[in-house]
Amino acid sequence: MMARRLFARPARIAAIAPYLWMALFFLLPFAFVVKISLSQTAIAQPPYVPVIAIAEGGWAGFKAALAQLSLDNFRLLISDNIYVLSYLRSLTVAAIATAIMLLIGYPIAYGMARLPARWQPVAMVLVIVPFWTSFLIRIYAWINILQHDGLLNKTLMALRIVREPVTWLSTDTAMYIGIVYSYLPFMILPLYASLAKLDIGLLEAAADLGCSRLKAFWLVTVPISLPGVGAGVLLCFIPIVGEFVIPDLLAGSDRLMIGQTLWLEFFTNKDWPVASATAVVLLAVLLIPLLVYQRLQQRQLGTD
Amino acid sequence: MATRSIGQLSPFNVVALTLGLAFLYLPIAILVIYSFNASRLVNVWGGWSTRWYAELMNDQAMLAAAGMSFRVAAVSATAATILGTLAALALSRGERFRGRTLFSGMLYAPLVMPEVITGLSLLLLFVAVQTERGFWTVTIAHTTLTMCFVAVVVQSRLGSIDRSLEEAAMDLGCPPAKAFLYVTLPIILPAVIAGWLLAFTLSLDDLVIASFTTGPGSSTLPIRIYSEVRLGVKPQINAICTLIVAAIAVVIVSASLIAKMSSIRGESAAPL
Numbered sequence: 416m417m418a419r420r421l422f423a424r425p426a427r428i429a430a431i432a433p434y435l436w437m438a439l440f441f442l443l444p445f446a447f448v449v450k451i452s453l454s455q456t457a458i459a460q461p462p463y464v465p466v467i468a469i470a471e472g473g474w475a476g477f478k479a480a481l482a483q484l485s486l487d488n489f490r491l492l493i494s495d496n497i498y499v500l501s502y503l504r505s506l507t508v509a510a511i512a513t514a515i516m517l518l519i520g521y522p523i524a525y526g527m528a529r530l531p532a533r534w535q536p537v538a539m540v541l542v543i544v545p546f547w548t549s550f551l552i553r554i555y556a557w558i559n560i561l562q563h564d565g566l567l568n569k570t571l572m573a574l575r576i577v578r579e580p581v582t583w584l585s586t587d588t589a590m591y592i593g594i595v596y597s598y599l600p601f602m603i604l605p606l607y608a609s610l611a612k613l614d615i616g617l618l619e620a621a622a623d624l625g626c627s628r629l630k631a632f633w634l635v636t637v638p639i640s641l642p643g644v645g646a647g648v649l650l651c652f653i654p655i656v657g658e659f660v661i662p663d664l665l666a667g668s669d670r671l672m673i674g675q676t677l678w679l680e681f682f683t684n685k686d687w688p689v690a691s692a693t694a695v696v697l698l699a700v701l702l703i704p705l706l707v708y709q710r711l712q713q714r715q716l717g718t719d
Numbered sequence: 720m721a722t723r724s725i726g727q728l729s730p731f732n733v734v735a736l737t738l739g740l741a742f743l744y745l746p747i748a749i750l751v752i753y754s755f756n757a758s759r760l761v762n763v764w765g766g767w768s769t770r771w772y773a774e775l776m777n778d779q780a781m782l783a784a785a786g787m788s789f790r791v792a793a794v795s796a797t798a799a800t801i802l803g804t805l806a807a808l809a810l811s812r813g814e815r816f817r818g819r820t821l822f823s824g825m826l827y828a829p830l831v832m833p834e835v836i837t838g839l840s841l842l843l844l845f846v847a848v849q850t851e852r853g854f855w856t857v858t859i860a861h862t863t864l865t866m867c868f869v870a871v872v873v874q875s876r877l878g879s880i881d882r883s884l885e886e887a888a889m890d891l892g893c894p895p896a897k898a899f900l901y902v903t904l905p906i907i908l909p910a911v912i913a914g915w916l917l918a919f920t921l922s923l924d925d926l927v928i929a930s931f932t933t934g935p936g937s938s939t940l941p942i943r944i945y946s947e948v949r950l951g952v953k954p955q956i957n958a959i960c961t962l963i964v965a966a967i968a969v970v971i972v973s974a975s976l977i978a979k980m981s982s983i984r985g986e987s988a989a990p991l
Contacts, residue, residue, distance in 0.1 A: 430809030444840030657833020
């Protein structure tokens with residue numbers, strides 16, 4: 416007990432450097448995003464009219480700064496259909512992709528949990544390895560396969576399933592394949608972690624008491640795996656909403672996800688204030704899933 | 720009727736596993752095979768050849784980008800490992816301290832935060848303080864992102880070790896810092912190394928955050944690859960991608976060897 420108390424203080428000291436780092440490079444930058452989102456667009460370098468610094472001129476300066484704040488960018492986000500549609504599309508795509516991954520990932524995670532104990536770590540490594548492999552390369556690998564004279568069309572034509580090459584690239588199908596492919600490990604691992612905890616004795620007890628396999632699965636296995644389902648769903652859903660690379664490379668350019676819209680505003684239109692406002696709204700949309708995810712993560716790592 | 724005993728591997732389980740793993744690995748395998756294709760047409764097989772690797776060696780822009788990426792990854796992974804390990808230590812060994820919830824929140828949020836938000840916000844910070852953008856801004860950005868992954872990996876290891884060892888050391892009069900260096904650190908070293916390797920590969924892989932935070936003229940490898948990929952599939956890109964996959968494979972194999980040598984006790988609870 417004595418030692419624990421002794422150790423508590425150095426642990427606080429250990430927190431100082433990472434705490435300051437994250438406050439400076441993670442938290443503080445959001446203040447700048449909010450600030451720029453409230454300023455006016457300008458053709459300049461950097462391309463916005465700065466809001467007067469509060470330090471200049473005390474209370475009067477502060478009031479002047481407040482008066483300069485403009486909600487124009489947010490008005491634009493609401494009034495222009497492009498943005499609203501982008502947000503809706505992002506949420507829809509993320510929801511559909513997450514649902515597909517849950518359907519595919521659950522049987523895989525279940526199979527992993529049923530493997531003999533010495534094979535389970537091997538299966539886990541096999542699922543993790545693609546996560547370590549470059550994200551961009553994995554998407555690029557799919558461009559190879561899905562292009563007009565790519566391997567998929569060749570295979571389908573050889574099997575006489577289709578007569579002419581199918582257009583896969585620049586479609587939603589390609590985008591969903593890419594998203595599922597990239598994020599599947601994030602779904603499988605939390606599912607596996609919770610399914611591996613399932614005590615087989617519970618299933619045997621259910622069977623002894625006359626429960627059918629399907630019913631036992633529904634009444635025993637599913638409830639036990641729910642924390643894993645929650646973690647997997649959030650781990651996939653949140654980043655997919657803001658995804659840029661996959662829709663940009665695999666989906667068509669007629670309908671954009673919000674990450675693409677933000678990218679376009681920033682890099683192509685050089686409209687930093689609108690890009691910032693887009694980011695602020697995106698963060699607001701994701702706030703509740705983010706908070707739920709935080710609770711889950713803290714509980715899982717036992718820090719709360 | 721031959722009933723399978725409950726909890727055994729069913730044919731359905733085997734099929735799910737096989738299809739799942741095939742789905743994860745086939746695309747990369749195809750990419751690697753086609754990087755050795757002699758034909759200029761990406762989808763026509765023209766026999767085995769290493770000509771695209773030879774051409775890659777003459778692509779100065781690509782080589783420069785690769786150099787930049789490796790330097791950023793090495794520096795940011797090292798900084799992230801130090802900061803991440805300290806953060807993990809504070810979270811799993813510290814009693815409640817002021818702002819602790821905020822601290823853990825800041826550490827977990829970047830794991831799922833859309834990269835466009837992280838990238839944009841860091842860029843606006845760098846512009847506001849008028850930093851010249853390039854190597855250091857990308858390195859700082861990557862350190863911020865990857866130290867959170869290191870913290871999670873190390874923290875789950877810290878949670879699974881026997882605390883009585885370090886307590887015994889301190890009860891015997893060992894100062895906490897020394898107890899950490901001689902008792903705790905050797906035990907968690909595999910997780911710390913795994914954290915560094917993960918941070919390194921994540922940095923090497925990042926496109927979005929690097930695009931926001933880098934300056935003109937200093938491209939990283941993913942930025943370079945991305946601009947080529949947008950123009951279509953090229954055999955040279957297959958070759959560079961294969962090289963990256965090979966480099967990462969070496970990293971993973973060495974990581975698992977390190978883990979095996981230090982024989983991790985208990986389940987490795989690292990979520991990644």
